[in-house]
Amino acid sequence: MISSKLTKGLFFALILTFICNFSVLAQTANFEAAERFTGDKMEKLIGNTAVYPRWIEDTNNFWYEFENPDGKNWFFVNAERASQRYLFDQEEMASQLTEIFERPFNSKDLDLNGFEYDTDKERFTFHVDSIEFTYNLNGNQLIKGDSLQKEENERWATYSPDSTWIAFARDHNLYVMRSDDEDSTEIQLSEDGERWFSYQADEGDTTSNERLRTNARFFDDETKLYVTRTDMREVDELWVINSLGERPELETYKYGMPGEDEIGIDHVEVFDIKSRERVRMDTDKWEDQDLRANYGGHQTGDYRANSSDKLYIYRENRPSDKVDVLIADTETGETDILISETSKPYFNWSYQYLGIMNDGEEYLWWSERTGWGQLYRYDSEGNLKNQITDGNFVVGDVVKVDTAGKKLFFEAFGRDGDNPYHSNLYSVRFDGSDFKHLTPENANHWISESDEGNYFVDNISRVDQPTRSVLRDENGRISLTLQEVDMSPAEEIGWEAPEEFKIKAADGVTDIYGVMWKPFDFDSTKSYPIISYVYPGPQTEPFPTSFSLQGYTGRNQALAQLGFVVVAFGNRGGSPMRSRYYHTYGYDNLRDYPLADNKYGIEQLAARHPYINDNKVGIFGHSGGGFMSTAALLTYPDFYTAAVSSAGNHDNNVYNTWWGETHHGVKEVKKTVKEMNEDSVEVEKEVITFESEIKTNASLAENLKGHLLLVHGDMDNNVHPANTIRLVDALVKAGKRFDLMILPGRRHGFGPYQPYFERQKWYYFAEHLLGDYRTNVDFNLPEDE
Template sequence: MIKFFTCSLFCFFVLTGVCQKANYKQAEKFMKMDTRALVGSTSVAPNYLKKSDKFWYSYRKADGVRYFFVDPKAKSQRELFDRDFMAAEISKVTHKPVNKQELPISGITFKDDERTMKFMVDTFRFEYNINTGRLVKIDSARKKPTPPAPRKKTGLFGTYSPDSSYIVYAKSHNLYMLRVKDSVETQLTTDGEIKYSYASSGTDTSTARRDARVTWFENSERFYVRRTDRRKIKSLYLVNNLSSRPTLSEYEYVMAGDENVQQEELYLFDTLNKKQIKVPVEKWKDQTIRLFTPGKKVERLYFLRKKRTCDEIDFCRVNPETGEVKVLFSEIDKPYFNNEFFNLSLLNDGEDIIWWSERTGHGHFYHYDGEGNLKNTISSGAWTAGKLIKIDTVGRTIYFEGYGQVKGECPYFARINKARIDGNGQVEMLTPEQATHEAVFSGSGRYFVDNYSRVDLEPKSVLRDNKGKKILDLASPDLAALYATGWRMPEPFTLKAADGVTDLYGYMWKPADFDSTKTYPIISYVYPGPQTEAIPLKFSIKAAYNTALAQVGFVVVTFGHRGGSPLRDKWYHTFGHGNLRDYPLADDKCGIEQLAERYPFIDKSKVGIFGHSGGGFMSTAAICTYPDFYTAAVSSAGNHDNNIYNQWWGETHHGVNEVKSFEKKTVKDSVTGKDSTITEEKVKFTSRIPTNIELAKNLKGYLMLVTGDSDNNVHPANTIRMADALLRAGKNFDLVILPGQRHGFQGMPQEFYQRKMWFHFGKYLLGDFSSDKFREIDAFMRL
């Protein structure tokens, strides 16, 4: 009787979904799906003709590649040529079979008459008149190509002045100048050395000539050089375990809170008197600088300097003759300046300055004059102006992407906008569709190709004028073959953050054989930002790992968290500052709980989470912070200890403490010879970021850690330290090392990782342990 009850109970568990069979075959099908063959092209890449708005483009569909010619002014589009005719004519010349669906043409260009197309097939050159349909073989490249003329010995390495009078180059890390007319060489510097070099390669030990970091002014009388001091920067090390004899590779790596970071200097050199001027760019300890020169001809020099705390910036102009520095304007932006959309554009030889700022809580463009005076606001409103696409200096207009402009919509989709440089903050939206728009303008700026889509909206390509009016529908993909595979678009949803107020946006992927009467474990794909989020913004068939993973038998979701994308307002994307480990965790848990309440097919007792890099960091933090909520996690290439990750990430997004101290010092007066006491200010920076290692003791669920052993971005030590902490805490976990893989997994190791992830979630969320018997990673395909 007891045996009968036990057997019945087991069957009941199986039938009610406690143990479900993972559909690895279906996942494999979607992972290996040939999207190029199924879908072909999903966007139009226009090739504009010289000095013209006309363009041609190629587009792949189920019947092969077709070529189109577009005349915006005539509002016309037609195929460039008849493919049957072209294949036959090419075959006559090459004496080879030609597939009309895959014409072997390359190097397409147009003559200035805008009707004669030139192209190559193998070594043959052709001209084709698109109006008359006449094809002519103009020559053959079978002749031995004429070798390029050898460069002058003196110009083998180095930078010529605009008037070709001088060449400047580096030898043994110092600068040398050669006067061309008489080959007289002058050594300009003597203080160059390895990692403090004037050469482009600061670690080259060769004494031969090398290119230098030189930029000439147009008058050829002077040039400037930027030099970095990296002598005190410490190194990280990786072992190439796949070489015939394992070798050690060393690379410089600055971590958050490091005492020694890169120091940057700027020098001016005068060619007439060989004078060197060190430009006084220094203001803050460990600052960074960026150089700017307006126009094609270098006549003026500007630089930005940013404080190490990432919250103060000066924009400065350099006098090329004296090296004098003038601060044109400054800005403070706490807790940090947004690096993703920051823009500085110099127009009209520096007389107009376009500056991007989040000073109002939303990113917008501002117009300054050449002396640093604010003239007007270019864009404004409770939305974000982002990527600058084009500047029309003649029409005094800028074109840029805007996010969150339509109230009530998901704020992540980019619309194309234009605004007057001399305007009052009013903008004109050119693309009304709720989607991610990508614009490619013609040289004149009168027209642009607009490719737009969402992950739940088929791609569309249209031609518009610069007022947003649609001129033509261009080629679009045929997704019939894709839908026939069982593929389905993800579904959008909106949630509330843990504060109960902030809207969060995301998508849900379901299996192709989804049955709403069944229940499914839920898996959250995460990336916490703050520079981006995991939400796909454009049409995507595989959506990273999400589409294939759902086929195993899961509902897979991804959504934003406070502290994520800068596409939203400043408060949203800086939410996690000072709390780099924990800030997104409550929102992820709260969002999954809402989805489980909303959809009865979600089993809230079986919750998984996974992510890569910052997502690997977050997924481990989540399962260790809420050990009774998350059942299983897969964390790949995670920066589990941000104290050994790069300086930019940790100090920008968590913060760095500036510690000042004052020290009395005795100095001798150079005139009187008397001693005097001065107080000297000392500045140092400290950083301490909470780690996942500190949470290891909390783990209850099933965690798989993955890293490539050659990751020079997030060093494998991050994963190894996490594994060590779990070992010392007596926890059971899985550790996967991918040989030879850097930060982004590729090829067979990437597929191995993906399948291991399926198996991990299959075991601990579906109760299917069949993968433990697989002796080959894809053994399920032969069952």
């Protein structure tokens, strides 16, 4: 038997060994540095990182606001003359405002809101402290107006192109009235509108007496309106509760889920203002099809007719693998198919484009039929004339079309430069000739085009190269440098740019790209836990491609300062900027497809860099990233140490119909049923239904070994809180320990609660990756620190 004295000696030796080992393993998180380098503080130090031009209608001129360490300034640019000047005399403006308000104004920090520029009269309007002002550039004259009042029309009115008419909704029906007369007679165009089958923009609004905004739109000639109205009456309801009101209040909305029978039925209608007649377009083809009239997407001018005699309609089947472009006769409602396309497993909606040339003489169309997104040219009957672009790269947004010169300008990815995610600007003629690369700099190019001639503002940057904003002409020649971001104030306090890197996917072949953030006191001889910021796609990937100080760039930069190497990189199935194979890789495997690439990527980085400790691995993300980060922790429980998963769609079976069915898949099921007809005779009828079943994170709950923080806003009407609650239920039943944070009153974005959430994320990773369990850190540092 061992003596009690010896036992005590061994006990204290073990305690001493544990304390010594813990002191070696535990590290102190540098919360002060993390707070110093948040995106908000960096933006205050540096100012803006891009020029956002406000092109003046029907001219080649624009103005923009730009803030840097020297202050806030407004500039006016004449693209034809390649000249730039201050928009107004800011010292004189400050002087006049000081006299009016009887308090001092700083000429370098003028808080001028609601800018509107009138090029014909060379004046602009704005407001300060709810007082309206007009400033005449000729004579630098500031004219004080009345107190700013909210224009009632701004909330409910939809104006026709020449502001002759106003459209609005009341009691779910459609109305118009003339805009030049406050006492104008209201003309009611519909009588069958009702809640959930409405002409209101908010179909579920129960208000009946007020004028409300409509989802109808005018044709350019102002004689007719068109509307896509969705019958949601049979779609099941979903609810969230606002717990922060005077008493908890239920919010009800319609929400179709994958595989459900009722997901809403679209109808396209046209109203003639003069005759007050309505014509419904003949669009029936597929069960539960998706319709969009005069669809503009995110590219200006797409699917837009110049006159009201015809309407272009985008039609897509429920599995999203078949698309038609229709031309509808607005007098009869008859429709003809202009272009029809099948794209397995689904049609890439990110860059879909229809360009209408000279009111239908010919058309430009975007397609992935070769496996790469390219542009094609069709004649007026929908017959293919020629392929415009060709190659193993992806055409992105069509930036501008020069119909007179039969030339178009477009962005593309992966044709030139080192990074396939960098956008470049190109031009080409309609027949495919005279192909030009207009932005030769090896960087990302964010483009804004002029209204009139072919001029472009180009914000040139990389994650490690601060932005240079320039003016280019149609040949790509730089005629004027507008602004260059100066990072020297940040460099003086230790800031360093993040690093781009390239690794392989888990197949060992596919290139994967990403960005790495390090602590600014980085020491290559030390060992750092690694944290992976994730978003699985397929519409975007989680790493930046251009220079920024805000968003996830700023958040990841701050997180790294705690003492981590933070990385964000893609995965197969992640981005539409690459081939059809790449962006559809996750089809039929919506939960698992990105996980192996993330794990293998971290392993490659750890093998490449001795300072990365892959025994301490964190992972986090929001929405799809919240889903992915939890799935990774539960799929590879011996690899990932801790996850912070916010607003995750952990059960895509209760997420929205379109997302789950498009990116995971839906099965069409046909069956024959017997029913009684109008004559009480039993007849057979074919019924089409849809089935979908997607793997959930809850089914992996038994695997949890590491540390998991789940976060959700309790009023999230995009990814319903049930996604997280169902996972919580499975974890409780599995007897697992985890952490849960509910943010009251928050939707899918956390808004004013975002800073609080970020700092709780810092705490969580500091505890579980560094062993720093402090909870009393003061984040309210003085501004000069």
